[in-house]
Amino acid sequence: MTDSTVFDIAHLGNVELLTPEFEGSLWFFRDLLAMRVVAEQGGSVFLRTWDEYELYTIKLTRSDVAGVGRTSFRASSQDALERRVAAIEATGLGEGWVDGEVGTGPTYAFRDPDGHAMALYYETERYVAGGEDRPALKNQASAFPGRGVNARRLDHINYLAKDVEANGEFLATALGMRESERIRLDSGKYAAWWFHFSLKSYDVVYSDDWTKHGNRLHHVAFAPDTREDILKAADIFLENGIHIESGPHKHAINQTFFLYVWEPGGNRIEFANAGARLLLDPDQPVVEWSEAERRKGQAWGMKTIETFHTHGTPVV
Numbered sequence: 124m125t126d127s128t129v130f131d132i133a134h135l136g137n138v139e140l141l142t143p144e145f146e147g148s149l150w151f152f153r154d155l156l157a158m159r160v161v162a163e164q165g166g167s168v169f170l171r172t173w174d175e176y177e178l179y180t181i182k183l184t185r186s187d188v189a190g191v192g193r194t195s196f197r198a199s200s201q202d203a204l205e206r207r208v209a210a211i212e213a214t215g216l217g218e219g220w221v222d223g224e225v226g227t228g229p230t231y232a233f234r235d236p237d238g239h240a241m242a243l244y245y246e247t248e249r250y251v252a253g254g255e256d257r258p259a260l261k262n263q264a265s266a267f268p269g270r271g272v273n274a275r276r277l278d279h280i281n282y283l284a285k286d287v288e289a290n291g292e293f294l295a296t297a298l299g300m301r302e303s304e305r306i307r308l309d310s311g312k313y314a315a316w317w318f319h320f321s322l323k324s325y326d327v328v329y330s331d332d333w334t335k336h337g338n339r340l341h342h343v344a345f346a347p348d349t350r351e352d353i354l355k356a357a358d359i360f361l362e363n364g365i366h367i368e369s370g371p372h373k374h375a376i377n378q379t380f381f382l383y384v385w386e387p388g389g390n391r392i393e394f395a396n397a398g399a400r401l402l403l404d405p406d407q408p409v410v411e412w413s414e415a416e417r418r419k420g421q422a423w424g425m426k427t428i429e430t431f432h433t434h435g436t437p438v439v
Contacts, residue, residue: 132300141189141190157272173266210296214293221242227248237285274347279344288316309413317377339437343392344393345392353371375421391434
């Protein structure tokens with residue numbers, strides 16, 4: 124899909140989540156995931172995972188319905204930002220420059236073909252830990268919380284899309300992402316498509332929206348340190364009345380160990396640990412899964428549950 128292994132986008136920067144149950148969602152991210160509140164603006168609270176080098180990871184916004192607001196990506200340089208803006212403008216989906224939020228500089232807003240709000244930025248402010256948040260080791264962003272799920276970083280985002288192929292081709296063309304894995308149905312259409320920016324196996328996913336509503340969220344994923352952390356997370360959510368949708372288990376695709384829950388606002392949240400699987404091969408072939416292969420279920424045989432295909436936010 125792309126003709127270079129040099130990535131203009133460094134990583135997934137931050138995600139805005141919309142929630143109709145603001146206090147419950149804030150409790151989930153702040154208390155159960157051990158994220159730190161760093162700012163409040165208008166109807167939003169900005170939170171960070173403990174080893175996030177930037178100021179914030181999630182923007183939690185009051186809303187009548189759950190879902191995803193704007194997803195922001197950090198460019199790898201100012202030149203890279205300008206190249207990607209030019210590529211986006213060529214698609215006709217650019218919206219223009221806007222002010223950055225909480226420590227980020229000039230930001231270029233755009234939308235994917237499905238209507239999901241996105242943005243690119245390069246200038247950013249690094250988090251400086253102080254007081255009780257100061258780490259014992261100088262090569263981590265802040266102190267290890269030692270409570271709750273201990274979400275270390277934002278891992279990836281999965282969007283529901285009316286047209287998986289159109290959105291995937293946009294990622295490759297506009298953002299310079301590379302595909303890693305995909306599911307091809309017997310009809311020839313893609314059911315889902317995984318893309319990555321650098322050595323991680325995936326950063327952005329598009330899944331087919333069975334409702335064909337469009338502009339919806341499938342899930343946002345956080346990475347703790349180990350699989351054991353995900354097993355402990357399941358107990359934490361069980362004790363606190365959080366709906367556990369699926370897992371803990373191991374995906375066949377990309378081999379991540381996973382747990383899916385619904386936070387109080389209704390958004391699906393995944394906890395994923397990819398272990399040591401990195402895409403070091405600059406000519407890594409795309410892995411394609413057939414409809415028959417996917418019917419076999421996850422890596423250890425657990426079948427994909429029905430709500431995984433039908434639940435998304437906003438709920439329709």
